[in-house]
Amino acid sequence: MQSETILILGAGGQIGTELTMELRKVHGGANVVASDIRAAAPIVMESGPFETVDASDPKRIAEVIDQYKVTQVYHLVALLSATSERIGIPAWHLNMNSLFEVMELCVSRGIKKMFWPSSIAVFGPTTPKANVPQQTVIEPTTIYGMSKYAGELWCDYYFKKKGLDVRSIRYPGLIGYKSAPGGGTTDYAVEIFYAAKQSKQYTCFLNAESRLPMMYMPDAIRATLQLMDAPADKLSIRHSYNITGIDFTPAELATAIQQEIPDFKIDYNPDFRQAIADSWPGSIDGSWAKKDWGWVPQYDLQGMVKDMLLNIPVPATV
Ligand code: SER
Numbered sequence: 010m011q012s013e014t015i016l017i018l019g020a021g022g023q024i025g026t027e028l029t030m031e032l033r034k035v036h037g038g039a040n041v042v043a044s045d046i047r048a049a050a051p052i053v054m055e056s057g058p059f060e061t062v063d064a065s066d067p068k069r070i071a072e073v074i075d076q077y078k079v080t081q082v083y084h085l086v087a088l089l090s091a092t093s094e095r096i097g098i099p100a101w102h103l104n105m106n107s108l109f110e111v112m113e114l115c116v117s118r119g120i121k122k123m124f125w126p127s128s129i130a131v132f133g134p135t136t137p138k139a140n141v142p143q144q145t146v147i148e149p150t151t152i153y154g155m156s157k158y159a160g161e162l163w164c165d166y167y168f169k170k171k172g173l174d175v176r177s178i179r180y181p182g183l184i185g186y187k188s189a190p191g192g193g194t195t196d197y198a199v200e201i202f203y204a205a206k207q208s209k210q211y212t213c214f215l216n217a218e219s220r221l222p223m224m225y226m227p228d229a230i231r232a233t234l235q236l237m238d239a240p241a242d243k244l245s246i247r248h249s250y251n252i253t254g255i256d257f258t259p260a261e262l263a264t265a266i267q268q269e270i271p272d273f274k275i276d277y278n279p280d281f282r283q284a285i286a287d288s289w290p291g292s293i294d295g296s297w298a299k300k301d302w303g304w305v306p307q308y309d310l311q312g313m314v315k316d317m318l319l320n321i322p323v324p325a326t327v
Contacts, residue, residue: 012036012040013036013040013080013081014040014041014042014077014078014079014080014081015032015036015040015041015042015079015080015081015082015083016042016044016073016074016077016079016081016082016083017029017032017041017042017043017044017082017083017085018044018045018062018064018070018082018083018084018085018086018107018111019044019045019064019083019084019085019086019087020043020044020045020049020053020059020085021043021045021046021047021048021049021050021053022045022085022086022188022191023183023185023188023189023190023191023226024085024126024180024183024188024226024229024230024233025043025045025049025053025083025085025188026049026050026052026053026187026188027185027187027188027226027230028083028085028230028233029041029043029049029053029056029057030052030053030056030187031230031234032083032234033056033057035234038056038057039057039058040057041057041058042057042058042059042060042073042077042079043057043058043059043060044059044060044061044062044073045059045061045062046061046062046063046064047061048061050187050188058077060073064084064086064103064107064111065102065103065106065107067110067111067113067114070110070111070114071114071118074114074118074120075118079118079120080120080121080122081120081121081122081123081124081237082111082114082115082120082122082123082124083123083124083125084107084108084111084123084124084125085125085126086103086107087103087104087126087153087156087157088100088103088104088153088192089153089190089191089192089193089194090128090130090151090153090154090192090193090194090282090285091192091193091194091196091281091282091285092191092192092193093151093152093153093156093192094151094152094153094281094285095192097152098152100152100153100156101152101155101156104153104156104157104160105156105159105160108125108160108163109163111123111125112163112164112167112171112173112175115173115175116167116171116173120173121172121173121174122174122175122176122237123173123174123175123176124175124176124177124233124236124237125160125164125175125176125177126177126178126180127157127158127160127161127177127178127179127180127248127249128153128154128157128179128180128181129141129179129180129181129182129221129222129289129290129293130149130151130153130154130157130194130285130289131147131149131154131157131158131161131179131249132145132147132149132154132288132289132290133146133147133148133149133150133154133288133289134148134150134287134288135148136148136290137290138290138291138292139290139291139292140292140293140294141251141290141292141293141294142251142294143246143250143251143294143296143297149288150288151285151288154288157179157249161177161248161249162248164177164247164248164249165247165248168247169247174241175247176236176237176239176244177248177249177250178229178232178233178236178249178250178252178298179249179250179251179252179293180224180229180252181195181221181222181223181224181252181254181256181293182194182195182196182198182221182222182223182224183195183223183224183226183229184198184199184202184223184224184225184226184313184317185199185225185226185227185229185317186202186226186317186320186321187226194215194221194282194285194286194289195221195223195286197213197214197215197259198221198223198259198262201213201259201262201263201266201275202266202314202317202318202321203321205266205270205273205318206270206318206321206322206323209270209272209273209274210273210274210275210276211263211273211274211275211276212275212276212277212278213259213263213275213276213277213278213279214278214279214280214282214283215259215277215279215282215283215286216259216277216279216283217258217259217260217275217277218258218259218260219258219259219283219286219287220256220257220258220291220292221256221257221258221286221289221291222254222255222256222289222290222291222292222293223254223255223256223257224252224254224255224306224308225254225255225306225308225312225313225316225317227307227308228254228306228307228308229254231307232252232298232304232306235302235303235304236250236298236302236304239301239302239303243301243302244301244302245297245301246297246298246301250295250297250298250301250304251293251294251295251297251298252293252295252298252304252306253293253294253295253296253298253299253304253305253306254293254295254306254308255306255308255309255310255313256291256292256293257310259275259277260275261310262310262314263275265310265311265314266314266318268311268314269314269315269318270318
């Protein structure tokens with residue numbers, strides 16, 4: 010295998026933490042440069058190089074690329090749906106400008122391969138609700154969704170016009186225990202596990218019937234590595250791939266948790282995030298990812314619930 014030096018922007022985030030560790034297993038700790046605007050989890054800081062990088066500062070990104078002679082970039086920095094709605098236009102600027110800058114740096118530095126995450130947030134109220142096909146009506150109504158969709162178009166453009174082998178996945182809501190999400194609409198599906206383990210009670214900020222596409226983090230990381238390893242000529246989608254995971258409602262997730270913790274209780278107090286969830290579909294058809302690079306998820310709802318509850322730390326006894 011040709012040796013790679015990988016730069017991860019946003020290595021302290023929910024995906025970045027786990028992806029950094031997996032990539033270090035494959036490529037060796039020293040060959041995966043983690044970066045973020047602030048310190049990442051100790052495991053990331055201690056297992057290989059870490060650089061403080063503000064993704065809105067292209068000079069600093071260039072400096073790190075040159076210092077380490079980077080050959081691949083995973084650009085994971087973004088403000089998620091709920092945070093982007095809260096802060097407005099600056100979220101658009103961060104999400105979009107950092108993507109342009111990183112793609113331009115890849116082109117100018119001869120970096121051929123890049124990963125950039127998109128999201129099921131690209132879909133909007135006019136998208137079919139169930140089994141959303143790869144190509145469909147895409148009219149997002151959130152700032153985050155608009156930035157992801159515009160970004161997908163730019164990925165396709167850079168691939169076609171500038172030969173940058175940029176690859177992307179439309180991640181569903183991601184659930185894991187090694188790193189916390191922040192500012193997303195699907196974050197309830199992580200919070201609920203900590204509440205179940207700690208107080209056996211959770212008040213959900215979405216209503217009981219909000220069905221959303223989700224995925225357990227080990228599947229998401231495996232999908233990412235699998236897509237990045239796939240032969241370029243097999244990839245027919247250069248915007249971003251739909252991938253199949255699991256879909257459930259808060260009520261269904263609560264029932265699955267109650268099978269493990271029978272006295273767990275949930276109630277509902279929807280806030281502004283309900284409107285965001287209502288604009289997104291409930292399930293995704295990932296048949297292009299399956300056909301092009303063999304994507305098949307491993308975790309179902311109960312498998313994910315069991316594994317989460319097993320791995321979340323038990324609360325300290327007082
Ligand atoms: N998990 C993201 C969010 O809720 C969707 O990609 O914003």
